[in-house]
Amino acid sequence: MTTQLPAGADPSHWVVDRKAPAAAQTSASTHVTPTRKSPERPVDAWGEIRDVAYHGQVCGTDVIDANSGPGPMTLTLTQTRSTATQWTASASIDLWKISAGVGFNVTDTVTNTESGSYTVPDGKFGNLQAYQLFDYWTYSIYEAGAYVGDGEVKKPVGFCYNAWTN
Numbered sequence: 001m002t003t004q005l006p007a008g009a010d011p012s013h014w015v016v017d018r019k020a021p022a023a024a025q026t027s028a029s030t031h032v033t034p035t036r037k038s039p040e041r042p043v044d045a046w047g048e049i050r051d052v053a054y055h056g057q058v059c060g061t062d063v064i065d066a067n068s069g070p071g072p073m074t075l076t077l078t079q080t081r082s083t084a085t086q087w088t089a090s091a092s093i094d095l096w097k098i099s100a101g102v103g104f105n106v107t108d109t110v111t112n113t114e115s116g117s118y119t120v121p122d123g124k125f126g127n128l129q130a131y132q133l134f135d136y137w138t139y140s141i142y143e144a145g146a147y148v149g150d151g152e153v154k155k156p157v158g159f160c161y162n163a164w165t166n
Contacts, residue, residue: 004055004056004057004058004059004136005059005160006059006060006061006131007061009059009162010164013162013163013164014059014160014161014162014163046094046143047091047092047093047094047097047141047142047143047148048093048097048141048142048143049093049097049098049101049139049140049141049142049151050139050140050142051138051139051140052101052102052137052138052139053137053138053139054135054136054137055136055137055138056135056136057133057134057135057136057157058133058134058136058154059131059132059133059134059160060131060132060133060134060160061131062131062132063129063130063131064079064081064130064131064132064159065077065079065129065130066127066128066129066130067127067128068125068126068127068128069120069125069126070120070124070125070126071119071120071121071122071123071124071125071126071165072119072120072121072122073119073120073126074117074118074119074120075117075118075119075120075126075127075128075163076115076116076117076128077115077116077117077128077130077161078113078114078115079112079113079114079115079130079159080111080112080113081111081112081113081132081156081159082109082110082111083109083110083111083112083132083156084107084108084109084110085104085105085106085107085108085109085110085153085154085155085156086134086153086154087106087151087152087153087154088151088152089141089149089150089151090141090149090150090151091141091143091148091149091150093141093149093151095107098139098151098153101137101139102137102139102153102155104155106153106155110155110156110157112156112157112158112159114158114159116128116130116159116161116163118161118163120165121165124165124166125165125166126163126164126165127162127163127164127165127166128161128162128163129161129162129163130159130160130161131159131160131161131162132156132159132160133156133157133158133159133160134154134155134156134157135154135155135157136152136153136154137152137153137154137155138150138151138152138153139151139152139153
């Protein structure tokens with residue numbers, strides 16, 4: 001699994017720390033409802049989601065905690081953060097349908113507690129930053145069988161750490 005870092009990030013500076021494994025996914029794309037409807041199942045005229053895809057993990061772009069200092073020393077950050085699951089939809093859709101598609105309640109708030117550290121060498125000045133880490137899904141929205149929009153879900157699962165010296 002690959003973790004997507006913020007744009008312009010130097011990968012050699014980053015560490016990803018997870019409290020829990022990602023939700024089990026059997027394939028890169030899972031259909032919540034069949035693309036082809038069976039005669040027993042009528043088309044949902046009020047919206048449905050399809051093409052749910054898990055894209056791995058992404059680091060947030062907002063610094064949520066930071067520490068810095070001269071070496072030799074070890075910088076440490078410990079976070080306990082309650083973060084709401086983030087979701088977007090470009091067309092109207094019931095939240096329970098999004099939740100059913102990704103396999104968890106998208107209105108939940110998740111609490112993560114983790115620590116990150118970085119050893120600063122003698123004669124250097126070190127920096128350590130913490131960012132939220134998310135599991136990331138996308139989906140398509142259909143109404144009466146026609147595509148009407150799309151959306152995404154980001155579930156908080158841990159933290160990413162950016163560390164460097166100057």
